[in-house]
Amino acid sequence: xxxxxxxxxxxxxxxxxxxxxxxxxxxxxxxxxxQTAKKSLPYRELMVLLIRxxxxxxxxxxALPGGFGKxxxxxxETARRELMEETxxxxxxxxxxxxxxKPGRDPRGWMISHxxxxxxxxxxxxxxxxxxxxxxxxxxxxxxxxxxxxxxxDHREIIADAYRNIQQQMLVTxxxxxxxxxxxxxxxxxxxxxxxxxxxxxxxxxxxxxxTQSRKGIIQVACDASGEKLYSNQYSQRxxxxxxxxxxxxxxSIYT
Amino acid sequence: xxxxxxxxxxxxxxxxxxxxxxxxxxxxxxxxxxQTAKKSLPYRELMVLLIRxxxxxxxxxxALPGGFGKxxxxxxETARRELMEETxxxxxxxxxxxxxxKPGRDPRGWMISHxxxxxxxxxxxxxxxxxxxxxxxxxxxxxxxxxxxxxxxDHREIIADAYRNIQQQMLVTxxxxxxxxxxxxxxxxxxxxxxxxxxxxxxxxxxxxxxTQSRKGIIQVACDASGEKLYSNQYSQRxxxxxxxxxxxxxxSIYT
DNA sequence: TAAATAGTGTCTCTTAGACATTATGGT
DNA sequence: ACCATAATGTCTAAGAGACACTATTTA
Numbered sequence: 001x002x003x004x005x006x007x008x009x010x011x012x013x014x015x016x017x018x019x020x021x022x023x024x025x026x027x028x029x030x031x032x033x034x035q036t037a038k039k040s041l042p043y044r045e046l047m048v049l050l051i052r053x054x055x056x057x058x059x060x061x062x063a064l065p066g067g068f069g070k071x072x073x074x075x076x077e078t079a080r081r082e083l084m085e086e087t088x089x090x091x092x093x094x095x096x097x098x099x100x101x102k103p104g105r106d107p108r109g110w111m112i113s114h115x116x117x118x119x120x121x122x123x124x125x126x127x128x129x130x131x132x133x134x135x136x137x138x139x140x141x142x143x144x145x146x147x148x149x150x151x152x153x154d155h156r157e158i159i160a161d162a163y164r165n166i167q168q169q170m171l172v173t174x175x176x177x178x179x180x181x182x183x184x185x186x187x188x189x190x191x192x193x194x195x196x197x198x199x200x201x202x203x204x205x206x207x208x209x210x211x212t213q214s215r216k217g218i219i220q221v222a223c224d225a226s227g228e229k230l231y232s233n234q235y236s237q238r239x240x241x242x243x244x245x246x247x248x249x250x251x252x253s254i255y256t
Numbered sequence: 257x258x259x260x261x262x263x264x265x266x267x268x269x270x271x272x273x274x275x276x277x278x279x280x281x282x283x284x285x286x287x288x289x290x291q292t293a294k295k296s297l298p299y300r301e302l303m304v305l306l307i308r309x310x311x312x313x314x315x316x317x318x319a320l321p322g323g324f325g326k327x328x329x330x331x332x333e334t335a336r337r338e339l340m341e342e343t344x345x346x347x348x349x350x351x352x353x354x355x356x357x358k359p360g361r362d363p364r365g366w367m368i369s370h371x372x373x374x375x376x377x378x379x380x381x382x383x384x385x386x387x388x389x390x391x392x393x394x395x396x397x398x399x400x401x402x403x404x405x406x407x408x409x410d411h412r413e414i415i416a417d418a419y420r421n422i423q424q425q426m427l428v429t430x431x432x433x434x435x436x437x438x439x440x441x442x443x444x445x446x447x448x449x450x451x452x453x454x455x456x457x458x459x460x461x462x463x464x465x466x467x468t469q470s471r472k473g474i475i476q477v478a479c480d481a482s483g484e485k486l487y488s489n490q491y492s493q494r495x496x497x498x499x500x501x502x503x504x505x506x507x508x509s510i511y512t
Numbered sequence: 513t514a515a516a517t518a519g520t521g522t523c524t525c526t527t528a529g530a531c532a533t534t535a536t537g538g539t
Numbered sequence: 540a541c542c543a544t545a546a547t548g549t550c551t552a553a554g555a556g557a558c559a560c561t562a563t564t565t566a
Contacts, residue, residue, distance in 0.1 A: 016275055074358050075355055208511070249510065254471060
C-alpha cells in the first residue's frame with residue numbers, strides 16, 4: 001500500500017536523483033523615458049534575466065540562472081544564494097514556483113529542478129549591469145524569451161509558468177510594490193499592473209482604489225512629518241499625490 | 257556567477273540527494289446524518305487521510321501517504337501512483353503544493369520531499385474503508401491531525417500548508433465541486449464552503465450566486481432532457497433546485 | 513401544525529461603468 | 540496657448556447587506 005513503509009533505511013539501495021537544482025526566473029520592470037516635448041510617463045516592460053551557457057549541455061543557449069542544492073541548506077536557501085550571486089541583492093521577493101521532473105529533461109542525469117521566481121526592482125539591477133559581461137547575462141522581454149530565444153532544458157516551460165503565475169499574483173496580491181519605489185503615484189501603479197497584465201483595464205482606477213470602502217486600505221496617502229500630503233511632478237506638469245502600500249491585502253473570493 | 261555553468265557532467269562527483277519522495281495530503285469531506293425527527297442537512301467535516309508507520313523512522317506515528325519518485329516518471333506521476341495505491345481512485349483533483357527540504361527532516365538521509373494535495377469525494381473512499389485495516393489507515397479531522405496527533409517527519413507543517421492552501425483555493429476556484437455530487441443544492445454548496453472555510457459567511461448566498469451578473473456563470477440550474485428543472489428533497493421537506501458547476505471560473509482581483 | 517429547509521420582498525447605501533469636465537504647471 | 544497628466548462631477552444601473560416574510564413538504 002504505502003511504499004514509504006517498504007522503503008529501507010539503507011539509502012544506497014535504490015537509484016537516487018543526480019541532483020536537485022534550483023532555477024530562478026528573475027523578473028524586473030525596466031523604464032525607458034519617452035522622447036516627448038513634455039514630461040510624460042515612461043515605457044515600461046517586463047523583463048526576465050537569462051544567462052548564456054558556456055558548457056555542455058545546451059552550450060550557447062540562454063538559460064535561467066540557477067545552481068545545485070546542498071544537503072546543508074533548504075532549496076529556498078539555494079535559490080537565495082544563487083540570486084545573491086547573480087544580482088547582488090538579498091532582500092527581494094522570492095517565491096517557490098514549481099518542480100520540474102520530466103524524465104530526460106537534463107542530459108546530465110536525473111535532475112529534479114526546483115523553479116523559483118524573484119521580483120527585483122530595476123534599481124538593484126542597474127549597478128550589476130556595468131560589472132557584468134553584457135554578452136553572457138542579459139535582460140529580455142518575456143515575449144522575446146518565450147518566442148524568439150533558444151532556451152536550454154525545459155526553461156521555456158518554466159518561464160511560461162512563471163509568467164502565468166506573476167500575472168495572477170499581480171492581481172491578487174500586492175506584489176506590484178516590488179516594482180515600485182516606496183512612494184509612488186497612482187499612474188505608476190496602474191502602469192506597473194498593466195505592464196504585467198496587459199489586459200488589465202480599469203476606468204476610474206484612481207477613484208476605485210482610493211475611495212471604495214472595500215479596498216481603500218490597500219494603499220494610503222503619503223505624508224511628511226508635519227502631516228502635509230506629498231506630491232510628485234516627476235511624470236507630469238500637475239503634481240500627483242504620492243501613495244504607499246500598507247500591509248493590508250484584501251481577501252478575494254468568487255463567491256463574495 | 258552561475259554554478260550551473262561550473263557543474264560537471266560527471267554526475268558522480270558531488271553529494272546527491274538520497275531520494276525524492278512525494279507525499280500526499282488527501283482531503284475529503286465526510287457527511288454524518290443528524291439525528292433529528294425531520295430531514296435535515298448533515299454534519300460535514302474536512303478530513304485528512306493518514307497512515308500509521310510500521311517502521312523506523314517514526315514507527316507508530318501517523319504520516320502522510322507517499323512514496324519515492326522514480327527516474328522514469330515525473331513526481332506528479334509518482335503522486336498519482338501513490339494516490340491510486342492508497343485510495344484506489346485515479347481521476348481526482350491532484351495538485352502540487354510545495355517542496356520540503358530542510359536539512360535533517362528525514363533521518364534516513366537527504367530526502368527532498370514533494371508535497372501534493374488531493375481532493376477526494378467521500379464516495380470514493382467508502383469502498384476502501386472496508387478493505388483496509390482500520391488500525392493503519394484512518395481519516396482524521398484536520399484540527400485533530402494538526403493539534404492532537406504525533407506526526408512523522410515535518411508532516412504537521414505540510415498539512416498546515418495544505419490546509420491554508422485548500423482554504424484559499426476554495427474561495428478562489430471551484431474546487432468545491434470535488435466534494436459535491438454532479439448535481440447539488442445551494443445549501444450543500446454553501447455547507448461545503450463553510451466546512452473548509454468556517455469564517456465564510458454570506459447572507460443572501462443563494463441570491464448572489466444565482467442572480468448577480470458577475471458570478472451567475474459559475475453554476476447553472478440542472479434540467480432534465482425535456483427541459484424541466486430538477487429538484488431534490490434529500491435534505492428538506494421543500495424540494496430544492498439542483499445546480500451543476502459550469503467550466504467558468506471568474507477572475508479575481510484586488511483592484512477591480 | 514410544527515419542524516426544517518427553500519426561497520422572495522423590500523429597503524438603504526455603496527459601487528460599477530461610462531463620459532464629460534476641470535485642474536495644474538512647465539515649455 | 541497647449542500639452543500631458545491629475546483628479547473630480549454626474550448620471551444610471553447594479554449589487555451589498557440586513558431582515559422580515561412566504562413557500563413546501565412530511566412526520
